[in-house]
Amino acid sequence: DIQMTQSPSTLSASVGDRVTITCRASQSISSWLAWYQQKPGKAPKLLIYKASTLESGVPSRFSGSGSGTEFTLTISSLQPDDFATYYCQQYNSVFGPGTKVDIK
Amino acid sequence: QVQLQESGPGLVKPSETLSLTCTVSGGSIRHYYWSWIRQPPGKGLEWIGYIYYTGSTNDNPSLKSRVTISVDTSKNQFSLKLSSVTAADTAVYYCARDFRDRSSWYGMDVWGQGTTVTVSS
Numbered sequence: 001d002i003q004m005t006q007s008p009s010t011l012s013a014s015v016g017d018r019v020t021i022t023c024r025a026s027q028s029i030s031s032w033l034a035w036y037q038q039k040p041g042k043a044p045k046l047l048i049y050k051a052s053t054l055e056s057g058v059p060s061r062f063s064g065s066g067s068g069t070e071f072t073l074t075i076s077s078l079q080p081d082d083f084a085t086y087y088c089q090q091y092n093s094v095f096g097p098g099t100k101v102d103i104k
Numbered sequence: 105q106v107q108l109q110e111s112g113p114g115l116v117k118p119s120e121t122l123s124l125t126c127t128v129s130g131g132s133i134r135h136y137y138w139s140w141i142r143q144p145p146g147k148g149l150e151w152i153g154y155i156y157y158t159g160s161t162n163d164n165p166s167l168k169s170r171v172t173i174s175v176d177t178s179k180n181q182f183s184l185k186l187s188s189v190t191a192a193d194t195a196v197y198y199c200a201r202d203f204r205d206r207s208s209w210y211g212m213d214v215w216g217q218g219t220t221v222t223v224s225s
Contacts, residue, residue: 001165034211036149043198043218044149049186051210091209093139093164093202 002026004088004096012104019075021099023088028068032091035064035073038098039084047086069080075101106131108199108216116193116223124188126216128200133157133180137202139212140173140184142195150195154202155182189223196220 003026013019023033031051036044046055051071061076075082079083083103088096110123125137127225140152155164155173163171172185196218203210 006172032209034209036212038149040149043200043215044212046211046213049203049209049213053163053212055211060184087149089149089151093154095141095149095151098148 001031002090002092002094004062004090004094006086006088006096008098009097010100011100012102014104015076015078015080017078017104019082019101020076020085021073021088021101023066023073023096025069025071025090029090029092031067033064033066033071034089035062036087036089037082038082038087041043090104106201106214108201108214109218110197110199110216110219112219114220114222116189116221117225118190118223119188122184122189122193122223124197124199124219126182126184126223128180128182128201133175133177133182137204138175138182139200140201141198141200141212142193143198143218144191144192144195146171152184152186152197155193191223196221 007022033051035048038044052064058064063074085098085100087098107129109127116122137154139154153173155161163193170187175182198218199216200212201214203213
């Protein structure tokens with residue numbers, strides 16, 4: 001089974017910061033990776049699929065990159081609405097453990 | 105615009121079977137895959153399984169064959185049964201559209217709001 005890890009587990013940042021979250025797969029998953037944002041008490045929201053394709057309606061400050069076993073989610077300029085937990089997921093449906101982005 | 109709504113008992117006794125239904129509105133259940141995901145209190149997301157509208161399924165081996173997922177295309181619904189539940193199965197349960205085809209995967213693009221299920225006597 002392919003396992004997913006994320007780093008860091010928690011990230012403290014300020015509005016306007018550039019933020020990068022890393023997701024690693026235990027074996028190659030090509031570009032079959034998605035990123036989700038989840039706020040407390042809400043369902044996850046799809047941000048990016050196929051590693052780098054932005055879901056419709058998602059702000060362009062979010063971007064994804066990577067292939068094989070290492071992937072990144074970047075928020076170019078953190079906004080107040082972006083404080084949340086972010087999960088990666090691979091095509092066989094396994095989720096990463098999540099990265100919480102909180103206010104520094 | 106497709107919307108999903110989970111329904112079912114919020115309290116289940118230990119050793120019994122948890123049963124939930126997801127109703128798809130605003131679109132057809134046909135030609136898509138549909139997933140169940142859960143989230144224990146304060147923890148991350150765990151994929152439970154998915155079903156194609158034709159009835160073919162795939163589920164998480166870690167749940168040790170306790171999972172049954174079914175679909176009713178006439179009602180535009182799909183369902184989850186999780187047998188022999190324990191307190192560890194207490195979670196928010198979500199249904200979602202798992203957008204994939206034979207050659208590509210596009211992520212889970214539509215989610216229900218989630219329903220809380222507590223396992224307790």
